[in-house]
Amino acid sequence: MGLEPFTKDSTIFRDENVLRDSHTPKTLIERDEELTAYQSALRPVVNGAQPKNLFLYGQTGVGKTLATKLVLERLSTDLEPMDDVDLHTVFLNCKSLSSSYQVAANLVNEFREPDNQIKTTGYPSGMINQMLWDHLNELDASHCLVVLDEVDSIGNDDDILYQVPRSNDNGLVDGTQVGVIGISNDFTFRDNLSARVKDSLCDEEILFSPYDANQLRRILEQRAEQAFHDDVLDDNVIPLAAAFAGQSSGSARQALRRLYKAGDIARDQGATLVTEGHIRLADRAVERDKVWEELLRVPTHSKLTLYALLMLEAEGELPAKRSAIYKRYRIAANRIDIDPRTDRTVHDRLSQLTLKGFLEVEEKNKGPKGGSYYQYQFSIRPELVTEALSEDSRVGELFD
Numbered sequence: 001m002g003l004e005p006f007t008k009d010s011t012i013f014r015d016e017n018v019l020r021d022s023h024t025p026k027t028l029i030e031r032d033e034e035l036t037a038y039q040s041a042l043r044p045v046v047n048g049a050q051p052k053n054l055f056l057y058g059q060t061g062v063g064k065t066l067a068t069k070l071v072l073e074r075l076s077t078d079l080e081p082m083d084d085v086d087l088h089t090v091f092l093n094c095k096s097l098s099s100s101y102q103v104a105a106n107l108v109n110e111f112r113e114p115d116n117q118i119k120t121t122g123y124p125s126g127m128i129n130q131m132l133w134d135h136l137n138e139l140d141a142s143h144c145l146v147v148l149d150e151v152d153s154i155g156n157d158d159d160i161l162y163q164v165p166r167s168n169d170n171g172l173v174d175g176t177q178v179g180v181i182g183i184s185n186d187f188t189f190r191d192n193l194s195a196r197v198k199d200s201l202c203d204e205e206i207l208f209s210p211y212d213a214n215q216l217r218r219i220l221e222q223r224a225e226q227a228f229h230d231d232v233l234d235d236n237v238i239p240l241a242a243a244f245a246g247q248s249s250g251s252a253r254q255a256l257r258r259l260y261k262a263g264d265i266a267r268d269q270g271a272t273l274v275t276e277g278h279i280r281l282a283d284r285a286v287e288r289d290k291v292w293e294e295l296l297r298v299p300t301h302s303k304l305t306l307y308a309l310l311m312l313e314a315e316g317e318l319p320a321k322r323s324a325i326y327k328r329y330r331i332a333a334n335r336i337d338i339d340p341r342t343d344r345t346v347h348d349r350l351s352q353l354t355l356k357g358f359l360e361v362e363e364k365n366k367g368p369k370g371g372s373y374y375q376y377q378f379s380i381r382p383e384l385v386t387e388a389l390s391e392d393s394r395v396g397e398l399f400d
C-alpha cells in the first residue's frame with residue numbers, strides 16, 4: 001500500500017496542543033479548597049515571614065503539579081512590586097533519585113550554572129549538604145521555595161526532608177527563609193515518613209482526591225472548547241470520556257488522553273464528527289498505555305518485588321506468600337548489587353502494587369487454628385512486566 005499524502009486537517013481540532021500534557025492551562029478548576037489551603041500556607045512569604053512547609057499528596061493526574069505552578073506564578077507576580085521580599089524557587093523532580101544524597105546533590109546543581117555542575121556521586125554527604133547550605137546562604141533572595149516533586153522516590157532514606165525544612169531553625173541557613181513543598185502520589189510513603197520528617201515537612205498537608213465524573217466533565221469541557229472546532233463532538237463524548245476516566249482513576253490526565261485519542265482516531269478515519277464509538281476505542285487504547293507507563297515508573301524496589309513474582313511464576317509457584325516473595329526479592333537485589341530493604345518495605349511495595357492494579361491479593365485462612373495470610377499474583381500479563389522491567393537500566397540487568 002502506498003503512503004497517503006499528509007494533508008492539513010482542519011475539521012476536528014482547532015488546537016490539539018491544549019490536550020497535551022505539556023500544555024499549562026491558566027486556571028485549575030474544581031480545586032478551590034486545595035488552592036485556598038495552598039495559598040494560605042505560602043501567605044507568610046508576602047509578610048516577609050517564613051513559609052510553611054507543605055506536603056501535597058494524592059494520586060497521579062489530580063492537579064498537584066498544576067496547582068503548584070499556578071500558585072507559585074501568582075505568588076511571584078504579586079511579589080514583584082514589593083521591594084522587601086524576593087522569592088527564588090527551585091523545582092526538582094526526584095523521579096530517578098533514590099536517596100537523600102542524590103536529592104541534595106541535584107539541588108546543589110539547581111543553584112549552579114550549566115557549565116559549573118558538580119558530579120552527583122562521590123562526595124562525602126556532609127560536604128554535599130554544606131554546599132547546599134552555602135548556596136542558600138549566598139542567595140540574593142529573602143525567600144527560597146524548594147519544590148520536590150515525586151519525592152517518594154527517595155524511599156526510607158529521607159533525612160534531607162528533615163534537613164531542608166529545618167535549615168533555618170537549625171541555624172544552617174541564615175538570611176534566606178526556606179520553605180519546602182513535597183509532592184507525592186505514593187500513599188504508603190506518606191504514612192511511613194519518620195516522625196521527625198513528618199514533623200518538619202508537613203506543617204500543612206493538602207490532599208488532592210481523585211476527580212469524580214462530574215468534575216472531569218467540567219475539566220474536559222473547558223479544554224475541549226479550545227481544542228476542538230465547534231460542534232464536532234457528539235453530545236455524549238465528553239460525559240463518556242469523563243465517566244471512563246472517573247471509574248478507572250479519577251485522573252484528569254487520563255480523561256484528557258481519552259478525549260485527545262478519540263479525536264485522533266476520528267481524524268485518522270476521515271470522520272467529521274467525534275462519536276461514542278471513537279471514545280470507546282480511545283478508552284481501550286489509553287488504558288493499555290497507562291498500565292505500561294505506570295509499570296515503567298514504579299520505584300526500583302517495587303520493580304525488584306515484581307521481578308521476585310516473575311521468578312515465582314517461572315517456578316510455577318504463584319500465587320505466593322510474602323515470605324516467598326521476599327526471599328526471591330533479596331536474591332534479585334543482591335544479584336545486581338542493590339542493598340535489599342527490609343521485609344516491611346517489600347510489604348509496602350506489595351500493597352502499593354496492588355493498589356495500582358498490577359497485583360491481586362487473596363486472604364487465606366490457616367485452618368482450624370485460625371489466623372490468616374495473604375497470597376499475591378499478577379493481575380496483568382507477566383510478559384508485560386518482563387518487558388517493562390527490561391527497560392530499566394538497573395533492574396534490566398537481571399534479564400541479561
Ligand SMILES: Nc1ncnc2c1ncn2[C@@H]1O[C@H](COP(=O)(O)OP(=O)(O)OP(=O)(O)O)[C@@H](O)[C@H]1O
Nearest residue numbers: 021028029060061062063064065066185219252253
Ligand atoms: N483541575 C484541573 N483543571 C484543569 N486541568 C487539570 C486539572 N487537574 C489536572 N489537570 C490537567 O491534568 C494533567 C495532570 O495534572 P498534574 O500534572 O497537575 O497532576 P499531578 O497530580 O501532579 O500528577 P502526577 O503525580 O502524575 O504528576 C495536566 O495536564 C493538567 O493540566
